[in-house]
Amino acid sequence: MDFTFHCRHFINGQFIESGDGKRFVNINPATEEELGWVAEGGKEEIDRAVQAAKRALKGEWGKYSVRDRIAVIRRIGDLILERKEEFARLESLDTGKPYSLSLNLDIPRAAYNFHFFADYLHSVGTESYQMDSSQFHYAIRRPVGVVGLINPWNLPLLLLTWKMAPALTMGNTVVAKPAELTPMTATLLAEVIKDAGVPDGVVNIVHGFGPDSAGQFLTEHPDVNAISFTGETHTGKTIMAAAAKSLKRLSFELGGKNPNIIFSDADLDDVIETTIKSSFSNQGEVCLAGSRIYVQRPIYNQFLERFVERTKQLVVGDPFDPKTDVGALISKEHLERVSGYLDIARREGRIIVGGERPQGIKKGYYLEPTIIVDLDEQCRVVKEEIFGPVAAVLPFDTEEEVIARANDSDYGLSATIWTSNLKRAHRVAHQIESGIVWVNTWFLRDLRTPFGGMKHSGIGREGGAHSVDFYSELTNITIKL
Numbered sequence: 508m509d510f511t512f513h514c515r516h517f518i519n520g521q522f523i524e525s526g527d528g529k530r531f532v533n534i535n536p537a538t539e540e541e542l543g544w545v546a547e548g549g550k551e552e553i554d555r556a557v558q559a560a561k562r563a564l565k566g567e568w569g570k571y572s573v574r575d576r577i578a579v580i581r582r583i584g585d586l587i588l589e590r591k592e593e594f595a596r597l598e599s600l601d602t603g604k605p606y607s608l609s610l611n612l613d614i615p616r617a618a619y620n621f622h623f624f625a626d627y628l629h630s631v632g633t634e635s636y637q638m639d640s641s642q643f644h645y646a647i648r649r650p651v652g653v654v655g656l657i658n659p660w661n662l663p664l665l666l667l668t669w670k671m672a673p674a675l676t677m678g679n680t681v682v683a684k685p686a687e688l689t690p691m692t693a694t695l696l697a698e699v700i701k702d703a704g705v706p707d708g709v710v711n712i713v714h715g716f717g718p719d720s721a722g723q724f725l726t727e728h729p730d731v732n733a734i735s736f737t738g739e740t741h742t743g744k745t746i747m748a749a750a751a752k753s754l755k756r757l758s759f760e761l762g763g764k765n766p767n768i769i770f771s772d773a774d775l776d777d778v779i780e781t782t783i784k785s786s787f788s789n790q791g792e793v794c795l796a797g798s799r800i801y802v803q804r805p806i807y808n809q810f811l812e813r814f815v816e817r818t819k820q821l822v823v824g825d826p827f828d829p830k831t832d833v834g835a836l837i838s839k840e841h842l843e844r845v846s847g848y849l850d851i852a853r854r855e856g857r858i859i860v861g862g863e864r865p866q867g868i869k870k871g872y873y874l875e876p877t878i879i880v881d882l883d884e885q886c887r888v889v890k891e892e893i894f895g896p897v898a899a900v901l902p903f904d905t906e907e908e909v910i911a912r913a914n915d916s917d918y919g920l921s922a923t924i925w926t927s928n929l930k931r932a933h934r935v936a937h938q939i940e941s942g943i944v945w946v947n948t949w950f951l952r953d954l955r956t957p958f959g960g961m962k963h964s965g966i967g968r969e970g971g972a973h974s975v976d977f978y979s980e981l982t983n984i985t986i987k988l
């Protein structure tokens with residue numbers, strides 16, 4: 508394919524390469540071809556970006572009125588939409604996900620992140636109290652300062668903007684470190700940021716890796732005031748330790764092993780279509796994927812038969828073919844990791860569909876959507892996050908039993924409950940240990956609601972007022988009259 512896109516850092520409004528000229532190669536996971544090179548940032552680039560962000564806080568940006576900020580942030584969203592095909596193309600080339608998904612979900616949502624938070628700022632207030640006529644207390648909000656944003660590769664632009672939009676809305680400046688495997692849409696976003704008229708230094712993007720590279724240096728930099736991180740739980744622990752030295756504010760969105768609980772009285776048509784999405788959309792590379800599917804015994808066989816049938820119909824292949832449902836996994840290493848879990852699944856249980864490279868596809872990191880059965884609750888494929896198109900299906904008998912099994916996990920990100928019994932839906936939802944519970948649906952979002960996980964799935968919540976709180980500092984002022 509005749510395509511090249513190189514990714515430079517964006518620091519203080521300029522596109523630059525690393526001082527030492529270091530670069531790495533970006534690979535298209537669907538074809539294994541080179542997409543271009545990426546500047547590899549180190550200590551020097553992180554420091555330049557942080558200093559630019561620090562200066563920008565005190566410059567023109569720091570003097571913007573709320574109205575000015577709303578206007579420029581809305582403009583970023585508008586410009587993303589104007590170039591949405593370009594963004595979607597880069598996103599699919601980088602990730603291997605279907606172009607239709609990038610075009611209809613990732614990119615519009617990225618634009619909406621800016622529109623939503625710009626609009627939300629109109630209604631952000633603070634507290635004020637009066638005990639009696641002689642004393643008055645009120646709080647003001649200020650930016651936290653320089654915020655480091657570290658993102659994974661599965662929803663590159665959607666998750667970067669989910670952090671950047673509220674950070675800018677609250678008046679911060681940012682240094683973002685996109686995932687090394689998916690640097691392209693962040694680079695295009697930098698162009699949009701410039702075109703929207705955001706002052707230099709307010710947004711900085713430094714490419715590179717995690718350990719001993721741009722990621723680590725960002726989390727260790729003493730002038731970074733907060734880190735918002737989405738990625739693996741293990742990486743979260745490393746970042747927390749690094750950030751502790753300079754006591755940074757942290758927000759963590761981490762891994763998940765999310766249960767789908769399907770009771771016998773559920774609407775099975777709806778269950779099947781939604782479960783196909785929650786297990787296999789974005790190649791199953793979704794933190795919210797339903798990867799443990801508990802089905803009540805009376806409908807277990809019927810569910811399994813229909814779920815398998817529907818899974819077989821999924822078209823795996825070229826992300827740019829409109830018929831494609833499931834694209835390529837992100838990298839050779841990730842395909843090997845997921846395939847390793849399939850070896851475990853063959854020992855621990857039984858693969859009843861999928862588990863192989865799709866026939867006829869010679870290049871690219873593809874894997875058939877896979878369903879595993881005959882598993883014990885303690886099996887590794889039931890306990891560990893696989894982050895691929897792999898679902899484990901397990902039968903259950905009682906409500907009490909399935910709640911205990913669903914909660915028997917280190918993770919606590921999301922859960923889906925399927926039932927037509929309203930009382931049961933509420934009762935079970937209240938007992939599930941996760942930050943998000945969907946009833947008779949999946950991935951339905953309202954950006955005002957708290958988003959995040961409990962246990963090893965995260966620290967803090969983002970969305971609406973929760974993002975406003977994370978990305979702002981409160982000062983309480985007391986006046987004696």
Ligand code: NAD
Pocket residue numbers: 657658659660661662666684685686687715716717718719721722723726737738739740742743745746760761762763793794892894920960964965
């Ligand atoms: P990852 O943790 O390997 O990498 C994420 C980012 O952290 C990358 O930019 C990487 O370069 C950087 N990084 C790695 N080590 C670092 C270090 N020591 N210091 C600083 N930065 C470092 O995760 P991934 O493989 O890119 O993404 C998959 C994971 O993300 C899965 O566990 C998934 O569940 C999780 N995820 C969670 C959510 C959520 O909202 N909870 C959303 C999407 C993905």
